[in-house]
Amino acid sequence: MNKSDLKIILAFILFFALLYYVQFSVPTVIGNDSYFHIKYAEYLKDNGLFSGQPFWKFSVFSEADTNVLYHFFLIPFTYFNLNYGAKLAAVVLSALVPTLIYWFLRKRKVDLAFFWSLLFFASSPLYLARASFSRGFQVGVIFLILGLDFILEKRYKHLFVLSILFAWAYSSFPLLFGACVLVVLVNLLYKKKLNYKLPLYCFLGLATGSSIHPYFPHNLSLLWIQIKVLLWPVQLLFRSLDSIPFDPWWLAITIFWFTAICFLISFLVFIRRRRFKEYASLFLLALVFLIMTFKAKRFFEYWVPFTLIGLGLISSMDIKNFIEKNKEKIKLSMPILLIILILISAPFIYLNLDKTVKIIKKDAESYPSYLFEPCALWTAGQTKRGETIFTLYSDFPPIFFFNDKNTYVYGLDPLYLWEYDPVLYEKYNDLTTMKDPNPAKTISQDFDSRFVIMKKTLPDMLKYLLSSEGIAPVFEDRYCVVLGVSK
Numbered sequence: 001m002n003k004s005d006l007k008i009i010l011a012f013i014l015f016f017a018l019l020y021y022v023q024f025s026v027p028t029v030i031g032n033d034s035y036f037h038i039k040y041a042e043y044l045k046d047n048g049l050f051s052g053q054p055f056w057k058f059s060v061f062s063e064a065d066t067n068v069l070y071h072f073f074l075i076p077f078t079y080f081n082l083n084y085g086a087k088l089a090a091v092v093l094s095a096l097v098p099t100l101i102y103w104f105l106r107k108r109k110v111d112l113a114f115f116w117s118l119l120f121f122a123s124s125p126l127y128l129a130r131a132s133f134s135r136g137f138q139v140g141v142i143f144l145i146l147g148l149d150f151i152l153e154k155r156y157k158h159l160f161v162l163s164i165l166f167a168w169a170y171s172s173f174p175l176l177f178g179a180c181v182l183v184v185l186v187n188l189l190y191k192k193k194l195n196y197k198l199p200l201y202c203f204l205g206l207a208t209g210s211s212i213h214p215y216f217p218h219n220l221s222l223l224w225i226q227i228k229v230l231l232w233p234v235q236l237l238f239r240s241l242d243s244i245p246f247d248p249w250w251l252a253i254t255i256f257w258f259t260a261i262c263f264l265i266s267f268l269v270f271i272r273r274r275r276f277k278e279y280a281s282l283f284l285l286a287l288v289f290l291i292m293t294f295k296a297k298r299f300f301e302y303w304v305p306f307t308l309i310g311l312g313l314i315s316s317m318d319i320k321n322f323i324e325k326n327k328e329k330i331k332l333s334m335p336i337l338l339i340i341l342i343l344i345s346a347p348f349i350y351l352n353l354d355k356t357v358k359i360i361k362k363d364a365e366s367y368p369s370y371l372f373e374p375c376a377l378w379t380a381g382q383t384k385r386g387e388t389i390f391t392l393y394s395d396f397p398p399i400f401f402f403n404d405k406n407t408y409v410y411g412l413d414p415l416y417l418w419e420y421d422p423v424l425y426e427k428y429n430d431l432t433t434m435k436d437p438n439p440a441k442t443i444s445q446d447f448d449s450r451f452v453i454m455k456k457t458l459p460d461m462l463k464y465l466l467s468s469e470g471i472a473p474v475f476e477d478r479y480c481v482v483l484g485v486s487k
Helices: 004-023 036-045 068-079 084-109 114-124 125-131 136-154 156-169 174-191 197-211 219-233 248-253 258-270 276-295 297-330 335-366 372-381 395-404 413-421 424-433 439-446 459-466
Strands: 452-457 472-476 480-483
Touching: 004 084, 004 114, 004 125, 004 335, 004 424, 036 068, 036 439, 084 125, 084 136, 084 297, 084 439, 114 125, 114 219, 114 297, 114 335, 125 297, 125 335, 125 424, 136 156, 136 174, 156 174, 156 197, 174 197, 174 276, 219 413, 248 459, 258 452, 276 297, 276 452, 335 413, 372 395, 372 452, 372 472, 372 480, 395 452, 413 424, 424 439, 439 472, 452 459, 459 472, 459 480
Parallel strands: none
Antiparallel strands: 452 480, 472 480
């Protein structure tokens, strides 16, 4: 092992420790959808790697798993207690992102590579909280960083293989082709050379991976649905939180420290552009992700790491030249500058981590994992395998975590029910907005359910359902209730 590899390993250990502290500030799984992913990985372990997703009766998402390799990655963690396994897997994936930032910058001889990767922890409490979810978007970031390395070094075969794997790993794989095209266009602008092989190898890899996907062609149908709703948003009453855009002012205030650094380095780039031509594509890619973040929250996870990479690359030459020209006057070397920058950023990192922990604890207290456990287990014992249970879509993941015996109306994203049947989606909306005059009939006939699992924190919804003839409580706990529905 050489010195460079040792530094990367030590960086990973540090990043792992910081994220472990954040993750285990609460005992429960962080993020609602995280419950689904770790439980689904256990389901694959017990029922076969390509068992599909037969958990939703009225959802297009039941036709395919678009995150196959991500769920394979989770399987070893299911040999732990599922709660601990989900949290540990999230720490590993999240720690790999700043580690890869460090690796990527060191490979391009950026002297302050460690500083830029450490700023991952100063970006935003919201970003670190989302990075603590056991979800696949970190896989997308990891593949994209590796892909950009292959693109910049023109490693065509590596790019082809990575593209195949990316198409299996996570549904954001089209971003790799977009990044590839952006790099080629920027090089065409500055160097007057068109490298058609890069986008060709990337496209062929992504096309091959999609075509040999175990759920082909349904994987492409789901991909088109996700692209379509991004380009032409559907005005649904209920939407996935990831598809809702940030408020621009709120975003700027929330990540003020990170934004200030961006503006400062952008100014340096503006007055000294020599390095800009070489890595303009990465800087522009970060700007693209920023614009996309204002369109949908799910791109926030891409903007932060690629902003750090882009700014680190562009500013490195200017910082080095400044030190060389002024070393006699200010007696400053690169290692000393690194120490100074780390000391300056340390308080911000500490405050950011502290704020992140407070956010996570607040969310955990308001939505504890044990909320549905008694009701989910009782229902599993009173129903046949595959029988449909009616739940609110946002309640599906923790209920499924404790009961994968039953099927459910749908879950994760309201878009999947709307794409399956817009009429049925409107009936679901009427139920959840308490407008349906006969909820018992709709639940039993249209949604083929004789049980409803509800949390007690929705008293108006419970009162509405119980006022309907044919609906009555059959099991009750401190936090949840199971309603029986007569057919």
